[in-house]
Each structure stands twice: as C-alpha cells, then as structure tokens.
Amino acid sequence: MTPTPEDSAPAVRASGVGKTFAVTRGEVVALTGVELEVRAGEFVSLIGPSGCGKSTLLRLIADLDESSIGTLEVFGKTPRQARLDQDYGIAFQQAGLLPWRDVAANIALPLELHGVDAAGRKARVAELAELVGLTDFVDRYPDQLSGGMQQRVAIARALAERPRLLLMDEPFGALDEMTREYLQGELARIAAETGAAVVFVTHSIPEAVFLSDRVVVMSPRPGRITDVIATGFDGPRGDALRESPEYFAKVTEVREALHGAPVERANER
Amino acid sequence: MKRAAAVGWGVLGLLLVAGAWELYKAVGPVDGFTVGAVDGETGSGVMLLPRTNDRSMPHLWDMGARLFEATSGGSTPPLWITVVQAAGFTLGVAAVGWVIGVLVGLLLGLVMQRWRIAEWGILPWVVVSQTVPLIAFAPVVNAIGNQIDRGGVDWPQWASVAVIASYLAFFPVAIGALRGLGSPDAIHVDLMRSYAAGYWKTLFRLRLPAAVPHLLPALRLAAANAVVGAVVAEVSIGMRGGIGRMIIQLAGQGSSDPSAPWGPTFGAIALGLVAAGSVALLGVGLKTYRRGEATA
Numbered sequence: 001m002t003p004t005p006e007d008s009a010p011a012v013r014a015s016g017v018g019k020t021f022a023v024t025r026g027e028v029v030a031l032t033g034v035e036l037e038v039r040a041g042e043f044v045s046l047i048g049p050s051g052c053g054k055s056t057l058l059r060l061i062a063d064l065d066e067s068s069i070g071t072l073e074v075f076g077k078t079p080r081q082a083r084l085d086q087d088y089g090i091a092f093q094q095a096g097l098l099p100w101r102d103v104a105a106n107i108a109l110p111l112e113l114h115g116v117d118a119a120g121r122k123a124r125v126a127e128l129a130e131l132v133g134l135t136d137f138v139d140r141y142p143d144q145l146s147g148g149m150q151q152r153v154a155i156a157r158a159l160a161e162r163p164r165l166l167l168m169d170e171p172f173g174a175l176d177e178m179t180r181e182y183l184q185g186e187l188a189r190i191a192a193e194t195g196a197a198v199v200f201v202t203h204s205i206p207e208a209v210f211l212s213d214r215v216v217v218m219s220p221r222p223g224r225i226t227d228v229i230a231t232g233f234d235g236p237r238g239d240a241l242r243e244s245p246e247y248f249a250k251v252t253e254v255r256e257a258l259h260g261a262p263v264e265r266a267n268e269r
Numbered sequence: 270m271k272r273a274a275a276v277g278w279g280v281l282g283l284l285l286v287a288g289a290w291e292l293y294k295a296v297g298p299v300d301g302f303t304v305g306a307v308d309g310e311t312g313s314g315v316m317l318l319p320r321t322n323d324r325s326m327p328h329l330w331d332m333g334a335r336l337f338e339a340t341s342g343g344s345t346p347p348l349w350i351t352v353v354q355a356a357g358f359t360l361g362v363a364a365v366g367w368v369i370g371v372l373v374g375l376l377l378g379l380v381m382q383r384w385r386i387a388e389w390g391i392l393p394w395v396v397v398s399q400t401v402p403l404i405a406f407a408p409v410v411n412a413i414g415n416q417i418d419r420g421g422v423d424w425p426q427w428a429s430v431a432v433i434a435s436y437l438a439f440f441p442v443a444i445g446a447l448r449g450l451g452s453p454d455a456i457h458v459d460l461m462r463s464y465a466a467g468y469w470k471t472l473f474r475l476r477l478p479a480a481v482p483h484l485l486p487a488l489r490l491a492a493a494n495a496v497v498g499a500v501v502a503e504v505s506i507g508m509r510g511g512i513g514r515m516i517i518q519l520a521g522q523g524s525s526d527p528s529a530p531w532g533p534t535f536g537a538i539a540l541g542l543v544a545a546g547s548v549a550l551l552g553v554g555l556k557t558y559r560r561g562e563a564t565a
Contacts, residue, residue: 064459084465096456099560100478113464113474143560 009076011165011197012038012061017070019056019223029222030056034070036216036225038197040164043188045200045208045215047254053223054201058169061199062090075164086114088165089158089196093173095150097142103129103153104138110160128156131190148179155187159194166191166198173203181242184210188237205258209250210237217257227257287329294328297321327528332535335528348529352515352536359511360540362427363492363499366434367544370491374439378446382476383468388447399440403501407433411506426508434498438491445487449480481558488551492544500537512537 017034020027031053038044046054059065060072063079074082082088089110097106105112107128108121116124129135132152142150151171158166171187172180188211191198202208208215209231217227231250233241241247299322306314319325327335336349345351377395381388407429414429453475461471503513512533519530552559 062459062463064462083463086465088463090460090463092456092459094454094456096454096460098457098475098478100481100558109474110464113466113470141557141560 009040009073010037011040011042011075012036012199013071013073013076014057014061015071017057017060017067017072019053019060019065020068031060031067031223033224036228038165038199040197041195043191043198043200043211043213045202045212046218047202047205047208047215048218048223048258049220051220051223052218053220054218055169056223057218058167058199058201062088062167082165086110086161087163088167089161089163090167091151091154091158091169091171093170095142095147095154097150097153097157099142102139102141103134103145106142106153107138107156107160109157114161124160128159131159131193132156132186146179148175148183151175151183152186155190159190159196162194164196166196168198169201170203171200172207180207185237185239187211192236205251205254206242209247209254210242215250215254217254229254229257290326291329294321294326301325324524324527327531331528332531335526336532336535348532352512352532355510355512355515355533356536356540359496359499359503359513359537360543362430362503362511363434363495363540363544365428365431366499367438367492367495369431369435370438370440370495371442371488373435374442374487374491375446377439377443378450379472381443381447382450392447395440395443398436403433403437403498404505406436407502407505410436410502426506427510429506430499430502430508430511433502434495437494437498441487441490441494442484445483445490446480449483449487450476452483453479478558481555485548485552485555485559489545489548492548493541496537496541496544512540 014034014036017031017036018029019031020029034057036044036057046057048054056065060067061074061079063083072079075087077085077087098109101109104122104125107125108116111121111124125138126135129138132155134149134152134156137145137149142153145153155171158168168187172183175183184207187198191211198211200208200211212231213233215229215231216225217229218224219226229250233246233250297318299320301316301320302318303314303316323331336352337347339345340348340351377391381391410433411426411429414424414426414432418424450472457475457479458471461475466474499511500513500516502508503511504517508514515533516530516537519526519533523530
C-alpha cells in the first residue's frame with residue numbers, strides 16, 4: 001500500500017448513515033446506523049447476503065442515491081461534490097461497455113466527457129490498456145470480447161481519470177471461477193500500483209478475504225454493519241496467499257461472522 | 270451465397286403472385302360468382318368470386334405492353350415515362366413529408382423521454398392522432414393551406430400534401446424515438462451520472478446512439494407511411510401531377526383501357542420500395558450502432 005499523507009481526509013467517512021426507500025405501503029429500511037471509515041489507499045470489502053444494503057451503501061458513496069439520514073463524506077466533501085470532482089471511478093457487475101464503441105473509445109469515454117484532448121486521450125488509453133493487459137485488443141468491439149476481457153475494459157475505464165477511490169459492485173460476479181481468480185490478482189496489483197482506495201462489494205468470502213485490508217460484514221432487515229474484520233496480510237497478493245493457513249483462518253472468521261448474524265440469511269428463507 | 274438466396278426467394282415470391290393471377294384468370298368464372306342476386310337488378314347480391322374477363326383482370330403481358338404505348342393516345346409520351354414523372358413528383362413531396370415527420374417525431378420522442386409527465390400528456394394524443402381518417406383530415410389541411418396562400422404567404426398545394434404525408438410519418442418515429450432513447454440500461458445511465466455528464470452529454474454520447482436500432486425501422490416505416498400519405502392526400506384534395514391522381518384518372522377510363530391504371534399502380538409500388546430502400550441505406554452507414562454487447 002502506498003503511504004497516505006497525514007493531512008489527507010479519509011476516502012470515505014460514514015456516520016449514522018441510513019437509507020429508507022418509500023414503497024406502496026410505508027417504507028423499507030435498506031440501511032441503518034452505518035459507521036465506517038475507509039482510509040486513503042485502503043482496500044475494503046462489503047460482504048453480506050442479498051438485501052443487506054451493501055450495494056445501497058456503495059450507491060450512496062457514489063451519489064447515485066442519496067442517504068436519508070447521517071453524514072457521509074468522500075475525501076471530506078459531500079458525495080455529490082466528490083462525484084462532480086470525479087474523485088471516484090466505478091465498475092459494476094455488468095461491464096456496461098457501450099457496444100458501438102471499440103475498447104479504446106470505451107476507455108476514453110470519461111476522458112472525452114471531461115474535455116481531455118485527443119492526444120492526451122490516446123496516451124492515457126495506451127497506458128490503461130497496458131495496465132489491464134489489453135494492448136492488442138484496443139480496436140475490438142465489446143461483442144468481440146469475452147466476459148472477463150469486457151470487465152477488464154470496465155476497470156480500465158474506471159481508472160481513466162486516476163481516481164483516488166475505486167467503487168466496485170460485484171465486478172467479478174458474473175465470471176467463471178478461473179477468470180475470477182485471475183482478475184482478483186490483477187485488481188490487487190492495480191490497486192497497489194495506483195494507490196487508490198477501493199470499496200468492493202462482493203458475495204464471495206474468499207474473494208473478500210484475498211483482496212481486502214478489512215472486510216465489512218453486513219446483515220439484512222434492516223441492512224447494517226455487524227462486524228469489521230481486518231485481514232492483516234502484508235505485501236502483494238498471490239497464489240501463495242490463497243494457500244496459506246492465515247488466509248484460511250480469515251476465511252473461517254468471516255464465515256462465522258456472517259453465519260453468526262442473528263438474522264437468517266435471505267437466500268435460505 | 271446468402272444474398273443470392275435472398276434474391277431467389279424474392280423472385281420466387283413475385284412469380285407466385287403472377288402465377289396466381291394468371292391461374293385464376295384461366296380457371297375462374299368469367300362473370301364471377303354471386304349469391305343472392307335478383308334477376309334484372311344490376312349490382313344486387315354479394316360477389317364471392319371476382320370476374321375474370323379482360324376488363325376486370327387484364328393479362329399481365331397486356332399490362333406490360335401498355336406501359337410502352339402512348340399515355341392517352343395520339344402523340345402523348347409512352348405510359349411508362351408519364352408514370353416515372355408522376356412517381357418522381359410524388360416521391361419528392363413524400364420526401365418533404367418524411368423530413369417534416371421525422372423532425373416532429375424526434376422532437377416529440379425527446380420531449381416525452383425527458384419528462385415523464387409529457388409522456389403521459391402527449392402519448393395518448395399521438396396514438397389517437399393515427400385513428401383520424403386521412404380522407405377526413407386532408408381537405409381540412411388543404412383548406413388551411415389555401416387560407417395561408419390567400420393571406421399572402423406562398424403556400425403551394427404540394428405543401429399541403431407534404432404536411433398530410435408527415436402526419437402519417439411522424440407516428441412511428443415518435444414511438445421509436447421514445448423507446449430508443451429510453452433503451453440504455455440503468456447501468457449506463459448510472460455511469461453517465463457518475464461522470465457528472467448532464468442531459469445533453471448523456472443524450473449525444475448515450476441515448477441517441479442507443480436509439481439507432483429502434484430508430485432505423487421507425488424511419489423505414491415512416492418512409493412507407495409518407496408515400497401512402499402523399500398518394501392518398503393527392504387523391505383526396507385533387508392535386509395534379511402525382512401518381513395517386515394518375516391512378517384515379519386512368520382507373521376512370523378503365524372500362525375502355527383496362528391495362529392503363531396498372532401502370533401507375535406499379536409505379537406506386539416501385540415508389541414505396543425506393544423510399545424504404547433509401548432509408549435502408551442509412552442503416553448501412555450506422556452499422557456500428559447496431560452492435561450488441563455480448564453477455565459475460
């Protein structure tokens with residue numbers, strides 16, 4: 001991890017954050033009492049069963065939805081200001097590439113929207129394509145790429161403007177296990193190289209443990225944080241880590257934290 | 270290979286229609302088949318099978334040959350030349366109608382997509398507008414056009430025809446634009462929001478390109494509608510020079526010259542094909558926007 005400057009505000013600070021959605025009869029509490037701080041450069045996973053509000057929390061940080069109560073700050077600013085300042089990059093479960101743009105033009109989309117000139121775009125796209133290992137594919141169209149390659153394009157696009165925060169909503173959820181493990185390794189490397197903080201939503205315990213500095217365990221009805229587990233792994237993530245006893249211990253710890261939650265899991269109803 | 274097969278099927282379809290026509294003419298009853306006819310009362314009863322005499326059903330080769338004879342006797346030019354001229358005129362008017370219809374349709378689609386309340390307010394009227402019979406509507410437009418012309422602003426009759434054509438053409442475009450502009454996935458809309466892209470940037474980078482696959486068929490429908498609208502409007506307001514008027518005129522002389530009205534009829538069909546085909550060419554230029562994203 002890159003050392004963080006003393007004076008920099010945390011990437012995310014949430015205090016008493018809650019979100020209620022109005023439904024036909026009354027309202028649904030999607031998220032309540034969230035206290036969370038993500039330091040600059042830190043990798044934090046949000047894990048929990050369906051309906052625990054992990055995606056909602058990510059959307060609040062991204063200012064795609066607005067919190068109902070509490071204070072939420074992104075780099076010491078309101079989420080809205082952080083969004084307008086392009087302080088974060090985001091990637092979703094679907095790659096969400098524009099099918100009529102080739103890989104280079106997809107990666108360049110945010111740059112183009114924010115007035116980076118053609119030469120600047122070209123240089124940055126080349127860098128990013130190199131970073132995600134797609135240099136030979138920049139002139140392909142999304143329908144010519146595998147799911148894993150599309151997701152790598154989406155990650156490159158999210159990194160285009162060198163954000164200090166990367167928000168990822170189950171980015172590897174739709175991929176096969178092999179591709180998934182490969183991209184986890186790539187993401188760990190990229191996060192370390194860029195020094196960006198990452199908030200990573202996932203269903204997968206091994207994925208959360210492998211990638212994160214801290215794993216935030218959440219529980220549904222109402223959605224809330226029930227546990228925060230620091231992994232304490234140092235250095236680069238690699239296959240050695242996946243086979244180490246510390247790794248298995250942490251996987252067990254997170255699993256117990258998830259199952260120990262006093263509410264039954266949504267997928268076991 | 271695929272292309273040749275497509276052409277082959279098309280030719281086969283034409284031959285089948287031609288064959289059915291000639292077959293029925295050969296075996297069908299000369300005076301048709303009528304039930305419930307009262308003796309001595311012409312036009313009574315219900316005709317179940319049409320007549321096959323040369324006046325009602327000319328041979329295809331007679332229709333073909335007629336195209337190369339003088340339009341109306343004497344030294345008038347061959348029929349096909351008159352047909353091409355009339356069809357060209359109608360095509361021009363229909364094209365103007367198409368352009369007006371496309372602009373109005375796009376505008377309506379944009380407004381309806383932008384404001385949900387506008388969709389609720391406008392969409393029912395857009396649908397209802399298409400239930401008004403053109404025959405009733407055309408003379409009104411013509412009358413308004415004449416008023417404008419008399420008021421000092423130059424308003425030729427063809428402009429009224431173009432407006433009527435646009436009335437049919439705007440509908441598929443408005444619906445196609447509404448659906449197409451609303452077609453981007455939620456994830457794409459979220460993404461544009463995360464880039465702090467405003468309405469116009471989102472419109473040009475996301476919504477319009479995403480609308481192309483919906484708009485192309487709408488534009489093609491609009492072209493066909495504009496041709497139908499122009500032909501019907503010509504007839505109902507009695508404008509000279511176009512193909513619709515020519516069909517009516519020659520059909521009036523049908524009893525003495527039964528093959529003649531088929532010339533402009535074929536002309537009208539060719540006109541529709543040319544109109545729809547020109548729009549299909551647009552689709553070739555916009556090919557990139559018709560790609561789909563493969564699922565992971």
